[in-house]
Amino acid sequence: MGTLVDTILGSNINYVTLAVPFFFLLIGVEFVAGLVQHKRLYRFNDSINDLSCGIIDQIVGIFLKGLLFAGYVYLFENYRFFDILSAPPAMKWVAALGLMLGVDLGFYWFHRIAHEYAAPWATHVVHHQSEEYNLTVALRQSAFEGCFSWVFYLPLALIGFPPAWYLAMAAINLLYQFWVHTEAIGKLGPLEWILNTPSHHRVHHARNPKYLDKNYAGMFIIWDRMFGTFQPEEEQPVYGITKPLHSWNPLWANFHAWAELAYDAYRAPRWRDKVKIWFMPLGWTPPGLPEGPRAGQVTRATVKKFDPLLPLALNLFVLVQFTMTLALAVGVLVLSDQQAPLGSIAGPAALVLWSLLNLGGILERKNWSLPLTVAWLAVLPLAAWLWFAPQPTASVVTAGVAVYSIGSAVWLLLYRRAFRSATDIDAGTPPSWHAIEPAAASERRPTSGSTV
Ligand SMILES: [Zn+2]
Numbered sequence: 001m002g003t004l005v006d007t008i009l010g011s012n013i014n015y016v017t018l019a020v021p022f023f024f025l026l027i028g029v030e031f032v033a034g035l036v037q038h039k040r041l042y043r044f045n046d047s048i049n050d051l052s053c054g055i056i057d058q059i060v061g062i063f064l065k066g067l068l069f070a071g072y073v074y075l076f077e078n079y080r081f082f083d084i085l086s087a088p089p090a091m092k093w094v095a096a097l098g099l100m101l102g103v104d105l106g107f108y109w110f111h112r113i114a115h116e117y118a119a120p121w122a123t124h125v126v127h128h129q130s131e132e133y134n135l136t137v138a139l140r141q142s143a144f145e146g147c148f149s150w151v152f153y154l155p156l157a158l159i160g161f162p163p164a165w166y167l168a169m170a171a172i173n174l175l176y177q178f179w180v181h182t183e184a185i186g187k188l189g190p191l192e193w194i195l196n197t198p199s200h201h202r203v204h205h206a207r208n209p210k211y212l213d214k215n216y217a218g219m220f221i222i223w224d225r226m227f228g229t230f231q232p233e234e235e236q237p238v239y240g241i242t243k244p245l246h247s248w249n250p251l252w253a254n255f256h257a258w259a260e261l262a263y264d265a266y267r268a269p270r271w272r273d274k275v276k277i278w279f280m281p282l283g284w285t286p287p288g289l290p291e292g293p294r295a296g297q298v299t300r301a302t303v304k305k306f307d308p309l310l311p312l313a314l315n316l317f318v319l320v321q322f323t324m325t326l327a328l329a330v331g332v333l334v335l336s337d338q339q340a341p342l343g344s345i346a347g348p349a350a351l352v353l354w355s356l357l358n359l360g361g362i363l364e365r366k367n368w369s370l371p372l373t374v375a376w377l378a379v380l381p382l383a384a385w386l387w388f389a390p391q392p393t394a395s396v397v398t399a400g401v402a403v404y405s406i407g408s409a410v411w412l413l414l415y416r417r418a419f420r421s422a423t424d425i426d427a428g429t430p431p432s433w434h435a436i437e438p439a440a441a442s443e444r445r446p447t448s449g450s451t452v
Pocket residue numbers: 111115124127128204
């Protein structure tokens with residue numbers, strides 16, 4: 001121990017948590033760059049949904065990572081070939097370079113399988129649902145992808161890469177992939193030969209038929225060049241999945257593909273197909289069911305994005321509540337990094353997921369999001385009291401949270417009429433702004449929204 005490589009890879013530092021402020025700094029830089037270039041790189045609802053998926057991934061990860069990491073630790077402790085930790089420093093650097101390539105190769109194959117087979121795709125699809133391409137899309141990650149990906153890294157345990165090294169390098173690999181999610185950077189000359197770049201990864205996120213299932217690279221594009229999945233950026237990419245999600249509900253984003261598979265399994269006439277469907281290549285349809293739609297040509301001019309309108313005051317409401325939820329989520333992550341017992345952080349973690357569900361519903365103006373958000377706001381002061389109870393400041397904190405909750409509830413309920421036209425939420429037929437602004441609302445149709 002004691003060398004720089006040990007410090008970087010062996011210190012159990014969670015680089016992803018540390019990087020959170022830089023994520024937001026760079027998102028701000030890209031947003032301003034878009035304004036300067038007169039390009040609309042961000043949509044508020046889309047980015048809130050991206051970030052919500054990212055938070056859910058991190059929160060769920062707290063509870064899953066021990067389980068998913070157990071196999072790696074077991075193989076390392078019982079069957080490793082090399083003892084890298086007792087190697088001389090120069091060899092450790094060579095090993096670190098090998099690990100960087102090994103993690104990236106594991107990612108390539110996981111990523112490729114995740115695009116080619118139905119069950120892992122049902123998890124990875126989350127990363128591809130956005131119809132935009134910006135740095136918030138980088139943070140849009142599946143909460144359950146780890147249930148499949150862990151297998152692809154087990155050879156690294158057998159070689160003898162220590163678990164802490166593997167975790168650190170996997171985080172570095174993930175962090176590398178952040179900056180490639182941008183339209184603000186063009187092609188980068190000779191770097192395009194070796195590295196995964198914004199241009200290469202734009203192709204990966206595109207739904208144009210010629211771009212489908214290409215450029216699986218994490219850090220190095222060499223794997224795509226070696227294994228025949230490379231495609232340079234030529235025509236303008238159109239982003240998203242071929243069957244758009246059309247929802248801002250981040251939980252549905254994580255489960256919709258599972259629900260579709262389960263529905264097809266239920267409808268399949270033959271019993272063996274009900275089992276087989278989970279293991280088949282993507283696009284396979286059980287005999288007896290209608291074929292799914294095939295990817296067609298798309299251009300930015302013809303594609304219609306999911307974009308339900310919302311009064312400005314409700315967008316601001318979502319922004320305030322989201323900021324609050326993000327702060328709560330970062331608190332949960334910090335507690336987890338400090339090895340707090342899972343039982344003690346389960347409550348705050350559940351509050352985070354509940355809030356993100358509410359905000360997704362509000363962005364779609366779904367009726368159910370009103371009572372659910374009011375209930376969440378009512379629970380918040382109670383939760384604050386339970387969390388801080390032994391401390392003398394508990395009553396002050398609880399009173400402050402109660403004021404926040406009451407203010408928020410009044411703010412939301414003032415705009416309850418915006419929620420009654422849930423059936424108009426088709427992006428193709430946006431309702432009139434005036435119909436959903438409180439001052440101009442002249443209709444008096446009773447709805448469940450207005451009774452809350
Ligand atoms: Zn992908």
